Amino acid sequence: MGRYLSIGILGLAAALSASFIPQFIAFVVALLSNFTAILNNTRGQPSLVMLLVICWSVRSSLAEGFVWALVGGIMLDLLSILPIGTSSAGLVLIVFAVNGVAQQLLRFRILFLLAFTALATVFMTAYTIAALFLLGHSYDIASLIRLMLLPTMIYNLIAVLPLYASIRLLQRRLEGGLQIAAQV
Secondary structure (H helix, E strand, O other): OHHHHHHHHHHHHHHHHHOHHHHHHHHHHHHOOOOOHHHOOOOOOOOHHHHHHHHHHHOOOHHHHHHHHHHHHHHHHHOOOOOOOHHHHHHHHHHHHHHHHHOOOOOOHHHHHHHHHHHHHHHHHHHHHHHHHHOOOOOOHHHHHHHHHHHHHHHHHHHHHHHHHHHHHHHHHHHHHHHHHHHO
């Protein structure tokens, strides 16, 4: 069931990431400019699709995580300048790493989730910059780190725990529904 949910959830997340979230972040940063001086004039935003893929993959099978990575990557690439499949490849690598490490760290899921979110943010940013470089775009790396990577990491670390709680509730609900259906 989670495989089919990925289309709707990740499609909505990609659409929000491309339209509403950048405007909302700019509004909140402008509103709180005295308290969030580090975030003024930045281009970072939460990587909602990546966070959803990570949160789903922590407690699901590898195959289901791959489906979420493929769907999420395609949804991201449809709304960006990257060729279709570029983000999927990066997300599949993240899911593979999440699944391999999450099985070993059953007790430390929250700390693991925070650490892995930071690492995945750096990986996906570097991966996207490398893909754009191969397409002929060039950027100043120091400016990208200051204007995009650091704010994105801050937003991702703030957003990952509420997203994980929501995804975990959804997964428990689905597991309960599957157990009831199997008993009937």
